[in-house]
Amino acid sequence: MFSLFYGLWKYMFSKMEFHVLILGIDKAGKTTLLEKVKSQYSILEGLPPDRIVPTVGLNIGRVEVSNTKLVFWDLGGQAGLRSIWEKYYEEAHAVIYVIDASCPSRFEDSKSALEKVLRHEDLQGAPLLILANKQVHHFLLSHPRIVLTKRKILKMLYQLMNLLGIWSS
Ligand SMILES: Nc1nc2c(ncn2[C@@H]2O[C@H](COP(=O)(O)OP(=O)(O)O)[C@@H](O)[C@H]2O)c(=O)[nH]1
Numbered sequence: 001m002f003s004l005f006y007g008l009w010k011y012m013f014s015k016m017e018f019h020v021l022i023l024g025i026d027k028a029g030k031t032t033l034l035e036k037v038k039s040q041y042s043i044l045e046g047l048p049p050d051r052i053v054p055t056v057g058l059n060i061g062r063v064e065v066s067n068t069k070l071v072f073w074d075l076g077g078q079a080g081l082r083s084i085w086e087k088y089y090e091e092a093h094a095v096i097y098v099i100d101a102s103c104p105s106r107f108e109d110s111k112s113a114l115e116k117v118l119r120h121e122d123l124q125g126a127p128l129l130i131l132a133n134k135q136v137h138h139f140l141l142s143h144p145r146i147v148l149t150k151r152k153i154l155k156m157l158y159q160l161m162n163l164l165g166i167w168s169s
């Protein structure tokens with residue numbers, strides 16, 4: 001009887017946990033995005049942009065938003081590392097696909113990597129959020145800077161929570 005009540009109590013009060021994959025080709029801005037989300041939502045400081053190095057394995061970020069645990073998996077995007085992505089698909093609840101909007105010469109590479117992601121059977125039905133990163137306004141072109149503002153991060157997480165069915169718009 002105790003275990004029945006304990007199970008029910010755990011079910012009612014444990015926080016839901018979702019796994020979110022951050023994918024995209026190298027240098028799209030995936031790790032920068034993760035660090036921004038971390039600095040916004042956890043007590044741990046995110047890494048400043050100048051201390052972010054190319055990702056070889058996996059970066060993990062855990063945050064709590066509105067009583068929900070979000071676990072972000074940021075994977076390396078170099079061509080030789082993309083075959084690892086699919087190992088995470090089965091356990092992923094959603095995908096954020098990051099594109100470097102300031103680099104048209106790599107759009108084709110980014111597109112074909114995304115098409116491969118979309119074709120994979122383990123991701124069928126999983127929500128996809130595409131982030132066109134590094135959109136710099138023309139008046140900022142002479143002073144490129146990180147444009148992932150707090151407002152944009154909040155908007156992105158809001159959309160993600162909607163896609164996951166946690167909030168409805
Ligand atoms: N201007 C600008 N640069 C960015 C932005 N996000 C990332 N970067 C830069 O793009 C480079 C690659 O970023 P990184 O997060 O390592 O990309 P990843 O390989 O996809 O993880 C770094 O020099 C970042 O500082 C952004 O929103 N605006």
Ligand SMILES: [Mg+2]
Nearest residue numbers: 030031054055
């Ligand atoms: Mg990275």
